[in-house]
Amino acid sequence: MANTNELKYSKSHEWVRYEGDEAYIGITDFAQSSMGDLVFVNLPEVDDEIEVGEALGDIESVKAVEDVLSPVSATVLEVNEELLDAPEAINEHPYDAWFVRVGNITETEELLDEEAYDKFVEEEA
Amino acid sequence: MKLIFERSMPGRGQDIFPECDVEIKLPQAALREKEAALPEISENEMGRHYTELAKASRGVNDGFYPLGSCTMKHNPRINEKMAALPGFTNIHPLQPEWSVYGACKAMEMLEHDLGEITGMDRITLQPAAGAQGEFTGLLLIKSYHESRGENQRKEIIIPDSAHGTNPASAAMAGFKVVVIKSNEKGMIDLDDLKAHLSEKTAGLMLTNPNTVGIFDDNIMEITRMVHEAGGLCYYDGANLNAVIGLVRPGDIGFDCIHLNLHKTFSTPHGGGGPGAGPVGCKDFLAEFMPGTYSKDDGFVRAEKSLGDMTGFHGNFLVCMKALTYLLTIGAEGVPELAKNAVLNANYMMEKLKDYYPMAYDHTCMHEFVMSLEKFHKESHVSALDVAKALLDYGIHPPTMYFPLIVDEALMVEPTETEAKEVLDEAIEAFIAIHKQMMESPESVMACPVTTPVRRLDEVSAARHPILKYTAE
Numbered sequence: 001m002a003n004t005n006e007l008k009y010s011k012s013h014e015w016v017r018y019e020g021d022e023a024y025i026g027i028t029d030f031a032q033s034s035m036g037d038l039v040f041v042n043l044p045e046v047d048d049e050i051e052v053g054e055a056l057g058d059i060e061s062v063k064a065v066e067d068v069l070s071p072v073s074a075t076v077l078e079v080n081e082e083l084l085d086a087p088e089a090i091n092e093h094p095y096d097a098w099f100v101r102v103g104n105i106t107e108t109e110e111l112l113d114e115e116a117y118d119k120f121v122e123e124e125a
Numbered sequence: 126m127k128l129i130f131e132r133s134m135p136g137r138g139q140d141i142f143p144e145c146d147v148e149i150k151l152p153q154a155a156l157r158e159k160e161a162a163l164p165e166i167s168e169n170e171m172g173r174h175y176t177e178l179a180k181a182s183r184g185v186n187d188g189f190y191p192l193g194s195c196t197m198k199h200n201p202r203i204n205e206k207m208a209a210l211p212g213f214t215n216i217h218p219l220q221p222e223w224s225v226y227g228a229c230k231a232m233e234m235l236e237h238d239l240g241e242i243t244g245m246d247r248i249t250l251q252p253a254a255g256a257q258g259e260f261t262g263l264l265l266i267k268s269y270h271e272s273r274g275e276n277q278r279k280e281i282i283i284p285d286s287a288h289g290t291n292p293a294s295a296a297m298a299g300f301k302v303v304v305i306k307s308n309e310k311g312m313i314d315l316d317d318l319k320a321h322l323s324e325k326t327a328g329l330m331l332t333n334p335n336t337v338g339i340f341d342d343n344i345m346e347i348t349r350m351v352h353e354a355g356g357l358c359y360y361d362g363a364n365l366n367a368v369i370g371l372v373r374p375g376d377i378g379f380d381c382i383h384l385n386l387h388k389t390f391s392t393p394h395g396g397g398g399p400g401a402g403p404v405g406c407k408d409f410l411a412e413f414m415p416g417t418y419s420k421d422d423g424f425v426r427a428e429k430s431l432g433d434m435t436g437f438h439g440n441f442l443v444c445m446k447a448l449t450y451l452l453t454i455g456a457e458g459v460p461e462l463a464k465n466a467v468l469n470a471n472y473m474m475e476k477l478k479d480y481y482p483m484a485y486d487h488t489c490m491h492e493f494v495m496s497l498e499k500f501h502k503e504s505h506v507s508a509l510d511v512a513k514a515l516l517d518y519g520i521h522p523p524t525m526y527f528p529l530i531v532d533e534a535l536m537v538e539p540t541e542t543e544a545k546e547v548l549d550e551a552i553e554a555f556i557a558i559h560k561q562m563m564e565s566p567e568s569v570m571a572c573p574v575t576t577p578v579r580r581l582d583e584v585s586a587a588r589h590p591i592l593k594y595t596a597e
Binding site for chain 1: 289509525526529583584587588
């Protein structure tokens with residue numbers, strides 16, 4: 001399992017894991033548990049340009065559909081196609097189930113570290 | 126329960142369909158190589174099969190059906206009788222107009238009435254349902270901007286409380302969706318609207334009253350702001366039941382609209398027949414309208430018509446049911462139905478608000494939204510659990526988890542066709558479930574207990590759907 005300590009978090013409940021100039025993006029444990037069992041995932045395509053605060057994809061459970069908002073402006077280098085067939089992986093291992101790997105990051109929203117994010121979630125709940 | 130295929134026995138059959146006595150000439154390529162694997166079943170067994178299915182499902186004929194934003198009102202039987210008249214059923218859209226004057230006249234009457242009700246100059250009955258109506262309205266907006274060379278107007282503004290079809294229709298029509306926030310009263314945040322209006326704005330899509338059952342007080346200001354920015358205003362008629370006969374979308378700044386005949390105009394929702402989503406517009410958009418419209422006992426096509434949304438005149442017989450409804454209740458009945466719909470919703474909300482926190486502290490229109498967030502945090506009982514518990518009282522659950530801006534939402538729309546006793550029984554059921562939640566939350570989470578099936582495995586059904594029967 002990914003070391004959640006090394007991740008950065010958005011207030012819309014996405015996580016970012018930096019690796020050099022690139023980053024992986026997924027959704028947090030809080031996000032997956034409030035959605036409930038996920039049944040469908042929509043992902044962008046490789047080479048898509050994604051923008052800060054805009055949907056990079058969406059997730060669907062039996063009760064709702066929610067956008068996954070991008071915490072960065074960047075180019076999609078890779079999408080995790082395994083999630084398309086097995087969205088339950090997001091419920092089971094939210095911090096390993098990355099949605100996209102991105103590069104050419106031009107803008108990043110203000111992200112929280114784990115402690116600040118946990119506090120934010122506690123206040124929200 | 127057995128599938129109809131599992132009741133099938135080779136050689137069984139029935140006499141409903143006579144032997145085919147017409148020679149069928151089809152090219153070889155169009156013919157099946159082997160016979161279709163249709164079930165072979167006697168009339169006796171078939172009747173039992175469908176009766177069993179009917180017993181396992183719930184409809185408006187079984188009991189109270191307060192499904193929010195769906196307007197599950199009574200579907201008067203006279204609608205069915207009128208729509209079944211041979212003059213309406215034994216005709217074909219390709220017949221010459223002189224041979225179907227009656228049908229032409231009936232469509233013209235409905236177009237006229239819907240125009241009068243909505244304050245629109247032109248109505249098309251063609252769109253086959255609400256979402257197709259939305260799509261049609263957006264194409265009108267697109268055609269308008271393109272005709273003026275304003276091709277940069279690619280953004281449709283939609284509030285975060287909107288029905289999911291609104292952003293879907295806008296995206297399908299090639300627009301970019303811009304979502305704006307609702308304020309603490311559940312209405313559009315005017316500052317956020319202002320911040321998102323620009324020379325890229327094609328229009329605004331709005332339901333009023335909105336999905337939290339609140340009529341936006343600032344509507345005149347909202348439509349003025351959109352028009353000033355060069356955009357058009359689209360009215361989603363899903364919630365028209367609250368204001369029909371009292372407020373006309375055309376009088377409060379809307380340029381085009383769609384109506385759901387299967388909501389406000391008492392035609393059945395699915396099962397009993399398809400929906401219909403007529404679209405209305407102001408004169409300046411009429412040249413782009415799809416399909417044909419009635420004129421001088423015939424049909425004509427608009428000058429720059431954007432084409433056909435579906436075949437011919439749409440779901441014609443559904444339109445005849447809606448016309449029957451309007452003729453039955455008359456001009457006086459129209460505002461009365463809206464007032465009673467609002468009265469029924471407020472009656473239930475007032476009786477329930479001491480037990481269930483309402484999402485907005487406000488007089489509601491035709492529906493209201495409660496939030497079970499507090500219960501969910503305290504005892505893990507969710508909106509879903511309460512919805513399931515209502516099934517044991519013979520009540521169809523309200524709309525759940527919508528609108529998305531309210532956590533653990535239950536959205537209740539009683540409609541005007543329910544009597545006070547029915548509302549009182551439903552109120553008692555809600556209160557009894559509240560008591561059960563306080564005393565034994567686990568027992569609520571185990572509901573329903575009296576239904577043909579209990580909790581369904583919705584997750585497996587969604588992840589691994591089995592959509593057809595496959596013979597071994």
